[in-house]
Amino acid sequence: MFKDQKISYSGVQPSGNLTIGNYLGALKNFKDFARDYKCFYCVVDEHAITVRQVPADLRRRTYETLALYMACGLDPEKSTLYVQSHVREHAELAWVLDCFTMFGELSRMTQFKDKSAKHADNVNAGLFTYPVLMAADILLYQTDVVPVGIDQKQHVELTRDIAVRFNQLYPDTFTLPEPYIAKNVRKIMSLADPTKKMSKSDENVNAVVYILDDKDTIIRKFRRAVTDSDSEIRASEDKPGVSNLISIYGGFTGKSVEETEKEFAGLGYGEFKTAVGEACAAALAPVQQRFRDYMADKAQLEAQMKRGAEEASWYASRTLGKVRKKLGFVQL
Ligand code: TRP
Numbered sequence: 001m002f003k004d005q006k007i008s009y010s011g012v013q014p015s016g017n018l019t020i021g022n023y024l025g026a027l028k029n030f031k032d033f034a035r036d037y038k039c040f041y042c043v044v045d046e047h048a049i050t051v052r053q054v055p056a057d058l059r060r061r062t063y064e065t066l067a068l069y070m071a072c073g074l075d076p077e078k079s080t081l082y083v084q085s086h087v088r089e090h091a092e093l094a095w096v097l098d099c100f101t102m103f104g105e106l107s108r109m110t111q112f113k114d115k116s117a118k119h120a121d122n123v124n125a126g127l128f129t130y131p132v133l134m135a136a137d138i139l140l141y142q143t144d145v146v147p148v149g150i151d152q153k154q155h156v157e158l159t160r161d162i163a164v165r166f167n168q169l170y171p172d173t174f175t176l177p178e179p180y181i182a183k184n185v186r187k188i189m190s191l192a193d194p195t196k197k198m199s200k201s202d203e204n205v206n207a208v209v210y211i212l213d214d215k216d217t218i219i220r221k222f223r224r225a226v227t228d229s230d231s232e233i234r235a236s237e238d239k240p241g242v243s244n245l246i247s248i249y250g251g252f253t254g255k256s257v258e259e260t261e262k263e264f265a266g267l268g269y270g271e272f273k274t275a276v277g278e279a280c281a282a283a284l285a286p287v288q289q290r291f292r293d294y295m296a297d298k299a300q301l302e303a304q305m306k307r308g309a310e311e312a313s314w315y316a317s318r319t320l321g322k323v324r325k326k327l328g329f330v331q332l
Contacts, residue, residue: 007142020211027074049126064295068287131155141319193226220277242269252282
């Protein structure tokens, strides 16, 4: 319809507390994606309200998320960065797609099952139809690929099923999207329990390094990282703590496992951990500086949001116009 390039679409919940796992696994690689695709990155504030939010926090995190994305090198000249609630077509298409999504399908979503157990006092309809809003996000832009973590794959598959169903009734409406689960990205594990993924919601703050942690905090967290009883700096399955630190070091310095093992041969864990902390802090320093610069200029961030929303609307309104016509809604 409006495509001269393949389209990539991804959404992120407004949370400023992204970890070095998010950075090494996703954010750092966005730049490369932008070379091959027309990319959309959306701050999904409408998804966020499926669980209760403090308004001032939601607002601040929305700014922070946008600022952090730009600080990590996403170029708003090349990619469209915007906030979901600024583009009304998302909510509108979500309603339409609700009518093409089955109760049984939504009941099978594992994230719904997890979240409704976790928020048992607030199992609202929005939590249930969350994946339909996500389908609307994706389908509005005639998306080809959706880079997501493995936990979101089921939602992208549902999106595809909805699109197929809609296209069978109303041919050629939506492009069918594929999930894109990045291979060979390093999975970063918790510093306190290296058999568990590093998670931004971990209660133990020493288990997680955040992108916005200051240098002293970063070094202190790495120095406390769990390793194992021998003292050899070598990656292996029975040394998950050291292996994780080697991956993190490699992620920030570009060094291979072999190079790292050689570099630290004969040295102790203490020196190695400090070196990992230093490398991490050094790599994040410019990101943090850019983040602070962006956050210091709200007007500029808002101008950016506005521009992103205008760009996104251009695409979204085309798809929604087509949907409305096909459904038989009267055009005035
Ligand atoms: N559900 C995604 C998550 O929790 C966020 C999201 C919303 C998304 N809309 C999207 C991801 C569209 C990719 C495409 O991580």
